Amino acid sequence: MKKEMMNWADKMMMKAHKAANRYMAVMQQEKDMPLAKKNMLYGRYLKDMDEAL
Numbered sequence: 521m522k523k524e525m526m527n528w529a530d531k532m533m534m535k536a537h538k539a540a541n542r543y544m545a546v547m548q549q550e551k552d553m554p555l556a557k558k559n560m561l562y563g564r565y566l567k568d569m570d571e572a573l
Contacts, residue, residue, distance in 0.1 A: 539565045 543565035547558070 543561060546561055546565070550557075
């Protein structure tokens with residue numbers, strides 16, 4: 521059971537790390553974007569981040 525939980529935690533961390541990298545890449549690409557678009561990007565890329573934490 522403990523090993524299964526560790527595997528699950530590792531998968532969630534990898535998923536969150538990939539999403540954060542994609543989000544940061546898009547944010548660097550478009551410097552002057554409105555707040556609404558930033559919020560949309562957060563919802564698109566980092567929606568699973570809250571689950572991972």
